[in-house]
Amino acid sequence: MHMTRTVSSDAITRAYLDSLLVEMRHIDAVRPDTSMTVYGRTFSTPVATAALSHLNGHYPDGMAQMALGAHQAGALVFSGMGANEELTGMTATGASVIKIIKPYADRQSIRNRIRHAEDAGALAVGIDIDHAFNRQHGYDVIEGMSMYPMSSTEIAELVRFTSLPFVIKGVLSRQDARKCLDAGVQGMVVSHHNGRLDCAVPPLMILPEIVEETQGKVPLFVDCSLQTGLDVFKALALGATACSVGRPLMARLKEKGAQGVREGIEDITRDLAYTMAMTCTPDLAHIDRSIVREGRF
Secondary structure (H helix, E strand, O other): OOOOOOOOHHHHHHHHHHHEEEOOOOOOOOOOEOOEEEOOEEEOOOEEEOOEOOOOOOOOOHHHHHHHHHHHOOOOEEEOOOOHHHHHHHHOOOOOEEEEEOOEOOHHHHHHHHHHHHHHOOOEEEEEHHHOEOOOOOEOEEOOEEEOOOOHHHHHHHHHHOOOOEEEEEEOOHHHHHHHHHHOOOEEEEOOOOOOOOOOOOHHHHHHHHHHHHOOOOOEEEOOOOOOHHHHHHHHHOOOOEEEEOHHHHHHHHHHOHHHHHHHHHHHHHHHHHHHHOOOOOEHHHOOHHHEEEOOO
């Protein structure tokens, strides 16, 4: 029997983003500094690329071009699934890359990919925990490889297995945030993976609870439907360390390659800087959570 799906999580997330309102604060304002430091490296912007992969259909050698454009803009790069050669091409551009690996049922495959990320010079490595199941009441299969859910014990083992900071992508609850901390995880991506579950809570709605749970112990990255500097500002005000942007940069990549990605990140960063200036925010460390309010009409 066919069942009609409910309202998409992406639509809910976009509506929630747009419902968040921002105070204006002008007295004592200065030209803001958008730089941030994470895992010992300083970036010009908190705007990062999303954990994408397989972009050759958008532009030749698409992922390397994405990495190059982000590097030129002084931005952090996330990498999703893809061949080892893809990651090597990305890090060869000089970009700082966080490699996110799928939860393969073949656990040795995960370890092999972690080792390659270390050898390739990745900044950090992690697991995408939300891709274990499919909608047919089975385990997900991607490119012929079966997925399987990660346990707290396995995550802790992987944290110890690598010398790199270990990041979990797909955290969308206080419960998982606590389990990540207990396992020794050194970063989290607050995300519903563009609607892996219908009616999933918007990342920015749950983010303050995750911030409260983690108490600044690890960087918190956010993705899903973020498009503008104003969106990024709202996420930062609610506790994000950095924000991943996907679709707007993919469109720029398709048009101009690395140049388009660089221009896209720079445009979003300028919009962020304008919002910071208009809210009397001198730098990322001084974004005041009270600036952002939930709108009720």
